[in-house]
Amino acid sequence: MSITGDHRLLKRLNRTAVVRQVRQAPGSSRADLANATGLTKSTISLLSQELIDEGWLVELEVEAGGSQARGTGRPPTPLVLDEHRLAFVGVDLGLASATVVATNLVGKILTESSAAIDTTSPARASAQVARMIEALLQGAELRRRTTVGIGIGVPGAVDDRTGVLRFAPNLGWKDVPLRDLLSDALAGGLGAGLPLYLQNDADVAALGEFEFGEPPVSEPLVFLGLGTGVGAGIVVNDRLLTGAGGFAGEVGHTVLDVAGPRCSCGRLGCAEAFVGLAAVTHAVLGGTEPPASRDPATLLQSLPAAAFDAGRAARDSQIRAALERAGQYIGLLMQNLWAAFDPALIVLGGPTCELGDALLGPARERLAEYAQAAGLQPPAVRQARFGRLAHAVGAAAAVIHYQVRPLSGAPALVGVLPDAA
Amino acid sequence: MSITGDHRLLKRLNRTAVVRQVRQAPGSSRADLANATGLTKSTISLLSQELIDEGWLVELEVEAGGSQARGTGRPPTPLVLDEHRLAFVGVDLGLASATVVATNLVGKILTESSAAIDTTSPARASAQVARMIEALLQGAELRRRTTVGIGIGVPGAVDDRTGVLRFAPNLGWKDVPLRDLLSDALAGGLGAGLPLYLQNDADVAALGEFEFGEPPVSEPLVFLGLGTGVGAGIVVNDRLLTGAGGFAGEVGHTVLDVAGPRCSCGRLGCAEAFVGLAAVTHAVLGGTEPPASRDPATLLQSLPAAAFDAGRAARDSQIRAALERAGQYIGLLMQNLWAAFDPALIVLGGPTCELGDALLGPARERLAEYAQAAGLQPPAVRQARFGRLAHAVGAAAAVIHYQVRPLSGAPALVGVLPDAA
Structure with missing residues (x-):
């Protein structure tokens, strides 16, 4: 019996298995890891020592009481991800x-x-x-x-x-x-x-929500990024769906209305032309000209404070109408993502989310209406864990x-x- | 050094590697397979013999001339997929x-x-x-x-x-x-x-196009099935994208127009309400009531012969308008699939395709228009290799x-x- 092929790659796979298993089940002992991964105890010992040396894993100290309660021998040492090195x-x-x-x-x-x-x-x-x-x-x-x-x-x-x-x-x-x-x-x-x-x-x-999910998130995971651009990150089978040319998830350029407004991409009626931050800002502020800037921070600053407060937004007919309409189109976009990817979870992120419930409330309602019309349970929807740092994290x-x-x-x-x- | 884990699974993986490699490179010798898969020659010998015994592979006879041209020893035996057993x-x-x-x-x-x-x-x-x-x-x-x-x-x-x-x-x-x-x-x-x-x-x-692709097809592959129902099969990373509950690819229920007609699913403006065979039949035949049947064969039989002939369809204003409009919505749906999945190839299949160019011509044109507006190259589009047998094959x-x-x-x-x- 002999081992062939690329040992380094193989070792990386085994390291991956160990790190992921410890993340899945913090406090696993080496014996637990051997059981869960199918690797031998000696391999697990070597790999976990290497991962400890490099700073990925750390041994928790076992209390003496715990050891004695088990009755015999040296107690198994729990391993956890090392947060400090x-x-x-x-x-x-x-x-x-x-x-x-x-x-x-x-x-x-x-x-x-x-x-x-x-x-x-x-x-x-x-x-x-x-x-x-x-x-x-x-x-x-x-x-x-x-x-x-x-x-x-x-x-x-x-x-x-x-x-x-x-x-x-x-x-x-x-x-x-x-x-x-x-x-x-x-x-x-x-x-x-x-x-x-x-x-x-x-x-x-999407990887941020996937790798740092607490508790771990299910798949498929769709991260819908709402900003000047509108795009989705999709995790399926533990991997990103990136497409033939890296363009997958460009759902801001799915067309929601053949007769809709012109999008920055040149097409008519793209989602971004309805729910992109420039379009939302234009609708809230009114006027004939779209905003001069496309920088999200500049756009958010140009909006009245009432737009960020659901209570005040509800009392301003222009703001309310603008955010409700945009929110409904976000709901429509989520409905379409649901039909296309059947996600376990949709995460909403990006600067436009700072508008809060006046925008996202109608979005969730519209998704719920579509689900009710079809007699189906919609996917879970929540906001990004890392807010405006979602991309960086x-x-x-x-x-x-x-x-x-x-x-x-x-x-x-x-x-x-x-x-x- | 020892092997752990499930040997049967491991062996299946190696069999898979060998069969796929022979499909990729018909006529591979055992040495070629060892090179391509990284398995040892002895493993390849055992696996290929097993696959030959079971009927997956067959040895091609080597011509004497080919052997002598190489100059030395026993010539390598080419292996191909066995089409006969x-x-x-x-x-x-x-x-x-x-x-x-x-x-x-x-x-x-x-x-x-x-x-x-x-x-x-x-x-x-x-x-x-x-x-x-x-x-x-x-x-x-x-x-x-x-x-x-x-x-x-x-x-x-x-x-x-x-x-x-x-x-x-x-x-x-x-x-x-x-x-x-x-x-x-x-x-x-x-x-x-x-x-x-x-x-x-x-x-x-989608698997039919993927497994029987000749030449082999690239990924992501989107099979868009056009019939009474409208749905997509998507192959990414060698696997089907099925979603959290098996509903992924239900693109017939992506909404293309918030104010569109009522769909069979209860929602308004779904793709199926525009391009489903019942909707297309209704539009071609006119009248206030939709067709009583939803069986695709019955629906196709109810259509006039002119609808299946692009030349005659072009001269009938009712048929032309109905098929052009439905075709444009198919083009819109392809545009949205493109933005969501970035496919290398979209395959059009299903009974509605029997309407031919009067329907599919406007669909391709609409996709090309969207691509041109965005200054991008659209994905390749072709019809299903197995026509009305696409599902069965x-x-x-x-x-x-x-x-x-x-x-x-x-x-x-x-x-x-x-x-x-």
């Missing part, structure tokens, strides 16, 4: 600003910073983001930890193998080798050589996801299977 | 009729039969289908072969682990243990004990899919990984 950096590169966070292994935000960004030049934007990352890495909190990698969420379609941003209409970027630009910009500093993961911002936000989660991701059943996998003859 | 049975259980086919390993239809079915009673329908299967198995063509299993495609949401049809509105069935009913009905005959696979009909049609393909399916990266898999310590 590793750090994961996440970048939300937005339309006019960037946010950088660092989290621990279970999604606790250790540090964050935001700054305006010049996104007319990908190289300058990368240099600015690199400086923000470097400042974070220089800080006391991260100096005490080992930083595992850096995730970057961007508002566009991404080729996650090459790290090329293929198309970001709201940034005006096309075919930008963003991972390489950022890697170059980080050279010479503390971030030099760290693994970089580039992914769509709604996709990383999600980008940090993407580092964990790509480091300890169960591989798909793709051909690459069968190459590492052992000789069972 | 195995059979796969597929059932399309429709609204008022059933079609049963048998195919070989590469999708060649060996035999087929159709019959009217009493679908008011699941038990009676199962008995009728069992008799049709039995007749097929008794025939000379299948007597000569080994039948591997039976796939059943149904117009509804399915739990493929339990074989329960959860909800089929057009049949009026809910929570029917169809796999068990059919298994009972097959007892005592040639079909007794054969593996049964129950799945949604659009899903199996797809159900046969589902047998192959479930027998030699690459497993996902689900926890089950890591249990069979070897001790790499």
Whole structure:
């Protein structure tokens, strides 16, 4: 009997299995892990020691009482995820600003910073983001930890193998080798050589909910990001659904009305033309011209305070009508996501959610009406766990996801299977 | 070093790898397979002999010339899929009729039969289908072969682990243990004990295109089934996207117009209310009342011959307008599927496609218009390879899919990984 194929890949798979099992069942002993994964106790011992050494896992101290209660021998040592030694950096590169966070292994935000960004030049934007990352890495909190990698969420379609941003209409970027630009910009500093993961911002936000779900979330998971752009991140079979060209989940450009208003993409009646933050702002403020800015922070600031307060919004007919209509279209979009993906959970996130119940109330009601009309139970809907940091924290989660991701059943996998003859 | 976990599962994975590799690269030698899969030559020898013995693979005879050209020793023996020894049975259980086919390993239809079915009673329908299967198995063509299993495609949401049809509105069935009913009905005959696979009909049609694709198709693959019901089967990462409750791909119930007509499901403005065969028939025939029947064959028969001929349809203003409008909504639905799934390929199938270019021409044009407005390249679109047999042949393909399916990266898999310590 012999082992063939790529041992490193195989070992990574086994590490993944152990980390995920400890997350699933905190306090598992090595024997529990051997049972749950089917690996031998000696492999589990080696892997868990390695993971302990690297900072992924930590042994809990067993109380003497617990040991004596069991009656015999050395008590099994519970293993849990180590919250104190590793750090994961996440970048939300937005339309006019960037946010950088660092989290621990279970999604606790250790540090964050935001700054305006010049996104007319990908190289300058990368240099600015690199400086923000470097400042974070220089800080006391991260100096005490080992930083595992850096995730970057961007508002566009991404080729996650090459790290090329293929198309970001709201940034005006096309075919930008963003991972390489950022890697170059980080050279010479503390971030030099760290693994970089580039992914769509709604996709990383979905990973944030998936990897940091407490309790763990079920699948399929749809994260619906509501901002200037409207897009979904979808997790199915433990993996992102990214599509043939990285464009999957661009549900802001599903058409909700053939005769609807012109969308930023050129089509008529896209969801974004009804529920994008620019459209919502325009509807609330009235007037003939749409807002000049597409930056979500600027758009939110231009809105009256009453729009953020459901009670006051209800007493202002213009605001109420605008938010109700937009909310109903969000409900329609959720209904369509439900029919297409049959999600176990829809998570609503993005800056537009700051408008709160005056907008999201009608959205939930419209979804419930569709469900009632069809006599079906709608999927669970809740707001993003990390609020306005959903993209940045999600980008940090993407580092964990790509480091300890169960591989798909793709051909690459069968190459590492052992000789069972 | 030791191997742990479930050897049978491991062996199945390796068999899957070998069969898929031979399909990918027909004529591979054992050495080629060892290279491509990473398995040892001795494992490949054992597995390929087993697969040859069972009828999945066959050795091609090597010409003497080819051997001498290589110069030395015994020439490598090319392996190909065996088209002659195995059979796969597929059932399309429709609204008022059933079609049963048998195919070989590469999708060649060996035999087929159709019959009217009493679908008011699941038990009676199962008995009728069992008799049709039995007749097929008794025939000379299948007597000569080994039948591997039976796939059943149904117009509804399915739990493929339990074989329960959860909800089929057009049949009026809910929570029917169809796999068990059919298994009972097959007892005592040639079909007794054969593996049964129950799945949604659009899903199996997608598997038919995927497993029998010639040349092999890329992913994601979306099969859009156009009939009385409208639904999509989606293949991503070598697997069906079935959703939390088996309802994924129910894109006939995505809403295309908030103020649209009432759908059979109770909602307003669903795609099915615009492009379902009953709606299309109603629009072509005119009148105030929708068609009494929902059976696709009956609906197609009620249409004038001119509707099936693009030239004649173009000269009849009522028919032209009805088919153009329905076609444009099919184009809109394809646009939305594109935005949601970013498919490499959309396959159009189902009985409504028999209306041909007068309907599908405007659909393609509308998709092209949306793509042009957005400055993007739309996905490839083509018609189903197996026409009106798409569901039945797809159900046969589902047998192959479930027998030699690459497993996902689900926890089950890591249990069979070897001790790499």
